Amino acid sequence: MSVDDSEIVQRIRANFERQGLMRTMGAKLGSAVLGQVELALTPHAEISQQNGFVHGSALGALAESAVALSALSLMPPDRGVFTTEYNINFLAPAQGDRIIARGKVAKTGRTLTFCQCEVLSERDGQEQLIALFTATLVAVEGRDGILG
Numbered sequence: 001m002s003v004d005d006s007e008i009v010q011r012i013r014a015n016f017e018r019q020g021l022m023r024t025m026g027a028k029l030g031s032a033v034l035g036q037v038e039l040a041l042t043p044h045a046e047i048s049q050q051n052g053f054v055h056g057s058a059l060g061a062l063a064e065s066a067v068a069l070s071a072l073s074l075m076p077p078d079r080g081v082f083t084t085e086y087n088i089n090f091l092a093p094a095q096g097d098r099i100i101a102r103g104k105v106a107k108t109g110r111t112l113t114f115c116q117c118e119v120l121s122e123r124d125g126q127e128q129l130i131a132l133f134t135a136t137l138v139a140v141e142g143r144d145g146i147l148g
Contacts, residue, residue, distance in 0.1 A: 008034055008073050015072060022065055025058055035105040037069040040098050054094035059101075059119050063088060063133035066103030067115035071137045074108050079141045081113065086135035088119075094130050096123035101133075113137045 012032040016022060022039070025047055030038035039062055041047070047058040064083055071081045103117040119131035 005033060008032065011077070012037060012069050012073055016065070016069060019065060021061055025061065027062055027065070030100070032069065032073065034073050035070055035108075036103065037066050037073065038100060038102050039066045039069075040100045042098055043095065051093075052095070054099055056088070056090060056094075059090070059094055059099065059131050060086070060088050060133070062099065062101040063103065063117040063119050063131065064135060066101040067105075067117050067133070067135045068103075068137060070103040070105050070115055071108070071113040071139075074105055074113070075139055076141075079139045080143075081137040082140055084112075084136045084138050086133065088131055088133045090131050092121070092128060092130040094119075094121055096121035096128070098122040099130075100127070103133075111139055113139065 009032045016029045025041055027039050027041045030040050043054045047054055049055040064086055068081055100120045101117050103115055105113055106116050107114045115135050117133040120127045121130045
């Protein structure tokens with residue numbers, strides 16, 4: 001791909017800013033480089049489950065956005081991506097000062113891209129792995145209304 005890092009970051013930022021769910025959850029875009037994106041959020045009551053931990057569906061949404069943006073960073077400007085399937089394994093309760101999703105592309109093909117994401121809880125500057133996430137995404141081009 002012949003785009004520079006600033007073009008990739010602009011594309012990722014623009015796509016992220018169009019995501020209403022991420023805005024509603026209070027997610028923030030962290031680092032964004034070719035094939036890797038980090039998102040984070042501060043836990044709050046609106047995304048908690050009955051015991052006060054961040055709800056698993058919020059973790060899944062954060063991780064899915066991180067990997068989708070990672071995959072998008074490798075796509076030509078005329079292509080978008082959609083998730084075709086994902087799996088998440090919860091390893092510990094989601095609590096702390098901040099929840100971080102570090103998505104990365106593991107393998108990309110012409111049509112399908114396989115991604116992984118580590119979801120971490122940060123407390124007092126220490127990180128703990130709380131979930132592992134994998135997803136397969138499909139590249140889409142030439143469809144009205146599909147933004148890359």
